[in-house]
Amino acid sequence: MHFDLTGWVVTETLNSTQVEELQHAVDEVQSWGSSVNCLNHFEMTKDGAKLCRTEYFTPFHEGLKKLLTKGEVLAMASTLLGEQAVLYKEKINYKLSGGAGWNPHQDAPAYPFINRHVSCMIAVDDSTIENGCLEIVSGAHGELLAMDKNSCIQSSVVEAMKWQPIELRAGQTMWFHSLTPHRSADNKSDNDRRALYPTFNALREGDLREDYYRLKIEEFEKHSQTGDEVRLSLIDDFRGKKVK
Numbered sequence: 001m002h003f004d005l006t007g008w009v010v011t012e013t014l015n016s017t018q019v020e021e022l023q024h025a026v027d028e029v030q031s032w033g034s035s036v037n038c039l040n041h042f043e044m045t046k047d048g049a050k051l052c053r054t055e056y057f058t059p060f061h062e063g064l065k066k067l068l069t070k071g072e073v074l075a076m077a078s079t080l081l082g083e084q085a086v087l088y089k090e091k092i093n094y095k096l097s098g099g100a101g102w103n104p105h106q107d108a109p110a111y112p113f114i115n116r117h118v119s120c121m122i123a124v125d126d127s128t129i130e131n132g133c134l135e136i137v138s139g140a141h142g143e144l145l146a147m148d149k150n151s152c153i154q155s156s157v158v159e160a161m162k163w164q165p166i167e168l169r170a171g172q173t174m175w176f177h178s179l180t181p182h183r184s185a186d187n188k189s190d191n192d193r194r195a196l197y198p199t200f201n202a203l204r205e206g207d208l209r210e211d212y213y214r215l216k217i218e219e220f221e222k223h224s225q226t227g228d229e230v231r232l233s234l235i236d237d238f239r240g241k242k243v244k
């Protein structure tokens with residue numbers, strides 16, 4: 001299978017009606033502000049503070065919960081894991097116009113409790129080279145690579161790898177292994193590039209979503225943020241600047 005060889009695969013997940021429904025659902029989450037108990041993060045851009053990520057939204061949005069925990073998306077995650085999958089975490093990366101990109105990393109060090117995960121990027125808006133689509137390395141998902149102090153891939157390793165941009169139309173999905181190296185550019189275009197990223201693990205290893213969020217919130221509370229970058233993850237891969 002393409003995924004086993006390369007560590008990624010693109011699927012056609014949503015038809016045009018479903019794309020409109022997804023865009024409407026993400027518009028809703030984006031407009032919640034502090035009225036809902038999800039996890040929102042902001043970044044400073046040249047146009048001012050903007051929302052850059054929402055996590056922990058499935059308890060508050062039936063439509064997105066259904067999309068990520070039932071039907072085709074869960075079935076594909078199960079196929080790629082080779083057994084029944086369960087949702088481990090969910091995030092929306094907004095990458096609004098002027099939003100920052102991510103340094104080269106593998107997700108595995110950011111996902112405790114379990115070694116093997118599969119994630120996907122469901123494009124909410126078209127994801128292009130101009131607005132900062134994902135860039136990946138094929139066939140490099142066999143091991144954890146050498147890391148720098150931010151738990152991102154060491155620059156000497158990054159330079160030796162062949163990076164490939166994966167442009168997606170809204171509604172297309174790119175699946176990737178938690179060891180697949182990936183990165184993305186800043187959004188220097190005038191178009192927003194929103195994407196949904198669910199992550200799954202094998203149900204046999206446990207339903208760990210609440211444990212993951214409990215640990216993440218504890219870690220964020222323990223370590224007050226230093227430096228200029230916004231911390232979104234248990235690793236420091238995001239280049240977005242803090243809103244002060």
Ligand SMILES: O=C(O)CCC(=O)C(=O)O
Binds near residue numbers: 093107
């Ligand atoms: O959305 C992007 O551009 C990259 C996101 C990413 O690598 C991450 O959230 O770990």
